[in-house]
Amino acid sequence: MMSQSGPQRYISDNEAYDVLLTFAEELGVKRVLFLHGEKSLAAAAPYLPDLSKSFDVTDVPFGGECSYDEIDRIKAIAKENDVQMVIGLGGGKVLDTAKSATTGTHLYLVLMPTLASNCAPWSALSVHYKENGEHIDHQIYKETANLMLLNPKVILNSPINYFVAGIADTLAKFYESELIFDNLKPEEFTVALMMSRQNAINCKEVLLRDGLGAIEDMKNGELTHRWRNVAETIIVTAGTVGGWGDEYGRATGAHSVHDALTLYPQTGNLLHGEKVGYGILVLLMMEDKLDSFNELLPMFREMGVPTNFAELNLPDFSDEDIDALATEATTEEKMIHFMPMEVSAQLVKVAMLKMEVVAKQTA
Incomplete structure (x- = not known):
């Protein structure tokens, strides 16, 4: 490492x-x-x-x-x-x-x-x-x-949609590394890994607590301590997760879903973090972490982060299309395979289909 x-x-x-x-x-x-x-x-x-x-x-x-x-x-x-x-x-x-x-x-x-x-x-x-x-x-x-x-x-004074995307991208630092760190034995934690894990936790805690408020501060043009703390969490704290943790703190499932989505021109108007945000929800559904999924879903909806195919500009996605997307997200070189669990295209597909059901039920 x-x-x-x-x-x-x-x-x-x-x-x-x-x-x-x-x-x-x-x-x-x-x-x-x-x-x-x-x-x-x-x-x-x-x-x-x-x-x-x-x-x-x-x-x-x-x-x-x-x-x-x-x-x-x-x-x-x-x-x-x-x-x-x-x-x-x-x-x-x-x-x-x-x-x-x-x-x-x-x-x-x-x-x-x-x-x-x-x-x-x-x-x-x-x-x-x-x-x-x-x-x-x-x-x-x-x-x-x-x-x-x-x-x-x-x-x-930058476009606020980039800030929103940054919040989603930074939340991935916690959710993508959580399972990896949870599977390490206490004696496997070096000082660097402890710093990486704590900063991943900090990303989650700061953004869940202050993210929506910071967006309002930015809309109002107010350079508050809350807004600055969120902005620097996106830029600095997020960078230290992978910097200290190397492969233990780098991108996994959410970013692999993002990478697959870039092959679809219909998603071209969506920012990196917006597609990663969708990927976080897929990841949580794959891991069956419904409490975390249900905690994030309303926040993402309020922020405007995509939560289903229609919001990804893929409203007519067929079963064959979903198969192709899931297969692309799990190709051999994808970082999704850093996850300490058995990963397959079928697992990704099932997670996305479950999300479509939730989207309809809670619309």
Whole structure:
């Protein structure tokens, strides 16, 4: 097992971006590649220092997907311009691309999240997709970012559906690891595993207690302690679960269902966390944890997280379609097989069909 903490330095503050110039100058950096989403740049611009006054900046708008083609494009631009540092500003796919482009190189890496939608700013891994949004794989890296800068004001003003998706994605940290940790003997718990498990519990407790309230704070534009705690739980605490726990704290069943759903263009308008949220419900039904299922269901409905095929934009899903989805969710390489139980496509299918019944009964 290999444990990794997060970025070498982490600053969360309304003036966090001001650290960037001094940090880079102290490292002797002269040339930087600035990778960003266009909307993210517009949101962060009021708080960003003028990089061009201190560095030779190669400005690169993000292509839209963390794909191998996009990663190769960024690598080529970095090499052509002989940059010393890559700065990634944006959502998870932008940051994952920056991580993929710099891993194994001499380049410094700075990550500046503009969304609280997942733990990509903290984790030492990237999830890769095809250009059409279909999931390919994920890679775990030996390096972590040199610096991560979080400005709460920028994230508070981001689209709220990403924040909602982040809550669902972060709840998966607990529900996906719960069965794995429950099957470990007390003497198998190292300090790293104890930290991973406790942080997974923290993810659940914070979000179940404060998640809905934090959404209301965000709707009202209020930067409350409650909202900030939830936002940093999504970005930081969630990242430490897999960081400390490695394969014991990484994604399993819920994310495997998400990965299978990416093959269906009808789900393309749904965010990563929204599909993971549906996957959590499938996972709980597979494990026959009805109390947890019934606890989450009303919260997910209030948040707008999909709970059935119709809400996944798959209203006419046939029995054959369900078979195909369940089979895809359980292919050999899927992380669902980290679960310490016998997993099959039939088990996944039965869980999804049970959810459809519940959806109709409780509509």
